[in-house]
Amino acid sequence: MNDLWVTTAFGFDGYKITRQLGVVRGITVRSRSMLGNLAGSIQTIFGGNISIYTELCEHARSEAFDLMKEHARAMGANAIIGMRYDANDVMEGVTEVLAYGTAVVIENA
Helix, strand or coil: CCCCEECCCCCCCCEEEEEEEEEEEEEEEEECCHHHHHHHHHHHHHCCCCHHHHHHHHHHHHHHHHHHHHHHHHHCCCEEEEEEEEEEEEECCEEEEEEEEEEEEEEEC
16 A cells, blocks of 8 residues: 555455554644734625634644554554544634644555
């Protein structure tokens, strides 16, 4: 396999798990700038998708996901099973995003 495989399931059809390496995680903490918060506030007046916050959330999840994959590669994994996201407010306007799963080694069945 060339790249790390990631799934929310607990296995991959046609592959067997030969080793479980343990929990891996990627964590990032993000906030929007004051200018970004102002733009988001203006967008809420008109309703609908608040794109400035959507972009922030997408970036935070992507960064946490990439950090999780780096952690798995460092452990010698070629796949992650049971992948999940979690998010918590650290303080007002500051959010932690966590991506986590189980690092495994898989091979063709």
